[in-house]
Amino acid sequence: MSEPQGTEPSDGTTQRLPVLDKSQAGTRPDRSEADHGPPPVLDGEGGRAGRFWSARRILAGIVALLLLGLVGMFLYDIVPVRAGRPGMYWRRELARQLAERPLDDTWVLVGAGVAAVLGLWLLILAATPGLRAVLPMRRTHADVRAGLHRDAAATALRDRAMEVAGVQTVRVKVRRTRADVRAVSHFRELDDVRTDLEAVLTDAVSGLGLSRPPSLSVRVRRPGRKG
Numbered sequence: 001m002s003e004p005q006g007t008e009p010s011d012g013t014t015q016r017l018p019v020l021d022k023s024q025a026g027t028r029p030d031r032s033e034a035d036h037g038p039p040p041v042l043d044g045e046g047g048r049a050g051r052f053w054s055a056r057r058i059l060a061g062i063v064a065l066l067l068l069g070l071v072g073m074f075l076y077d078i079v080p081v082r083a084g085r086p087g088m089y090w091r092r093e094l095a096r097q098l099a100e101r102p103l104d105d106t107w108v109l110v111g112a113g114v115a116a117v118l119g120l121w122l123l124i125l126a127a128t129p130g131l132r133a134v135l136p137m138r139r140t141h142a143d144v145r146a147g148l149h150r151d152a153a154a155t156a157l158r159d160r161a162m163e164v165a166g167v168q169t170v171r172v173k174v175r176r177t178r179a180d181v182r183a184v185s186h187f188r189e190l191d192d193v194r195t196d197l198e199a200v201l202t203d204a205v206s207g208l209g210l211s212r213p214p215s216l217s218v219r220v221r222r223p224g225r226k227g
Helices: 031-036 057-082 089-100 106-127 150-161 190-207
Strands: 134-136 147-149 167-174 178-185 215-221
Touching (some): 134 150, 147 150, 150 167, 150 178, 150 190, 178 190, 190 215
């Protein structure tokens, strides 16, 4: 049988390999506990992170195309007018209707209401972040931002809730500020199951690492009668 490489030096003498002392090995930190512990947060900021802003590229593209088409139509009509030709029929009819119809006309009020609602909607979209389905997570690095989708958070909470004894089925719906948990228990007392669920899910919510952890709303009931 050949000797392991590295056990004999070049002069032919035997060299003993170093042995790990069990007492020293016990003093080393457990990596599994450190990995599953709460993540660190930024100093002085508490790890708070705002919501992600939506680019809204599709909406911006639609608005840009509509404005481009409207401006193109007016330019196409203004050029012949500047050349001494009559304007297009639709612009002359629109000018006549705006000049003759009173301000309290039904169609004028409807058109003004639609324009006001559309403008208000665009202002709200411009002033709000969007991406409501993505929950911001605590910031552990200054240059890194992370988010968790609501469906992924609901799946994680549902998996943890199914580990509680007595739970048959669970439905979890995660909102921005609250997580609604509806469980069905087929044995054990409902109060005991609810207490265990609240304890397990509170720990699970803190483990998600969210910037603003949602509050829990837990309800437990018996399964309905079949037939």
